[in-house]
Amino acid sequence: MDQLGAMAMFVATADQGSFTRAAAHLGKTTSALTRAVTHLETELGTRLFERSTRRIALTEAGQIYLVNARQVLAQLQQAREDIDQLQQEMCGVLRVAAPPSFAPAFLNAVCCRFLERYPQMRLDIVLTDEFVDLLEGSYDLAVRDGPVELPGLIVRPLTANRILLCASPRYLQRKPLEVLPHTFDQHDWLIFRHPALHPHYWWLTHQGERQRIPQPVPRMTSDNYDFLFGALRAGLGLQFCPQWSAAPYIRRGELVQLLTDADLDPDQFGSTIHAIYPVHRRHTRKHQAFIECLSQYLDEQALH
Missing domain, CATH: 3.40.190.10 (Periplasmic binding protein-like II)
Structure with missing residues (x-):
């Protein structure tokens, strides 16, 4: 039996969780898929699926084989595409x-x-x-x-993944108090919550000094960056933003970079x-x- 063909049928069966669904997906018969998996199990000397009348489930050996089979098939597909690309657009x-x-x-x-x-x-x-x-x-x-x-x-x-402190002109007009580390707690803040970021303080290097700054009580928090970024542009508060996100808005004057001599530690990002x-x-x-x-x-x- 074609080893690669049997491998592809095994992967399809694992993905679909059923010989019947995998057969319909591939346009083959259920018996063809059963024979292919049985052939692999005979070659390997171990069962790849635990079978019952209601369901099939990968064995531990099946899980290991699935990871490697995916890699083999992906590399084969990549080789086909690479060869095609040598011959045409x-x-x-x-x-x-x-x-x-x-x-x-x-x-x-x-x-x-x-x-x-x-x-x-x-x-x-x-x-x-x-x-x-x-x-x-x-x-x-x-x-x-x-x-x-x-x-x-x-x-x-x-x-670079440099982090900038930003506000909209609208916010700065509404709240003209100078933005410095010691005035942070007097401003409105939009704070992004993420497992890679510390939830209680920031490490900020300002005027050559690295400082641990407690995070102020935020006006709004979210685990969705784009949601908060929209609120920033609408003038609801200050926000630390990656340069790749804020730079076009700063150039157009829609955002203002504050504390230009400061660098925020990006944490695990x-x-x-x-x-x-x-x-x-x-x-x-x-x-x-x-x-x-x-x-x-x-x-x-x-x-x-």
């Missing part, structure tokens, strides 16, 4: 994961530019704050902030935004083309 699908806040700040524009430049390409963009395992094979590339220390990945720095992809895809044209679009756009927006 770049085509295929690029699966990208990124935090939701990157989308309105720069990722939307980058994706539009990429698709205009490469009309035969397709993008599958997943916006999530969850950790994405690139080695598992479901995604081709991720755009992330924060430290990256996993082996088997190539990390390309894209732009890290000081750099990276493009990350598996080592075995380092020569893939579509990865390099997408990263080039990212880098060019960020450079044009003066975010490098």
